[in-house]
Amino acid sequence: MKRILIVLSLMITTITFAQNKNAKVSLEVDGVCLMCKERIEKAAIRTKGVKSAIWNVETHELKLIYDERKTNLDAIKQSIVAVGHDTKDLKATDEAYNSVHPCCKYRDEEVQKDHQN
16 A cells, blocks of 8 residues: 555656756847737748747746747747747847838837837
8 A cells, every 4th residue: 555655646746847848048139019929920920839828018028838848948949039039049030020010120210210109
């Protein structure tokens, strides 16, 4: 009986550790408006393994929940820069940046001023 309890205990512990697969992380992503928000979140969510992506227009913080077994932070950042948005350590190519709507040109000081409260 004691052996059965030990085996059951080990199985439950193993199952508990196996379910610890989701990483939560925040990163800075440049953008200025709700169109940027939609584009950034969509790029992140379309990355296999990403479960949640919420970008804050005011703080530029992207909060992510993703399955570390299916993707990593670098892959998510690559998806974001591919649609034209810079992260703190990766910059979008000029081609990708130029593909965003004129209202979303976050590198342009005039556009930034237009979006300030």
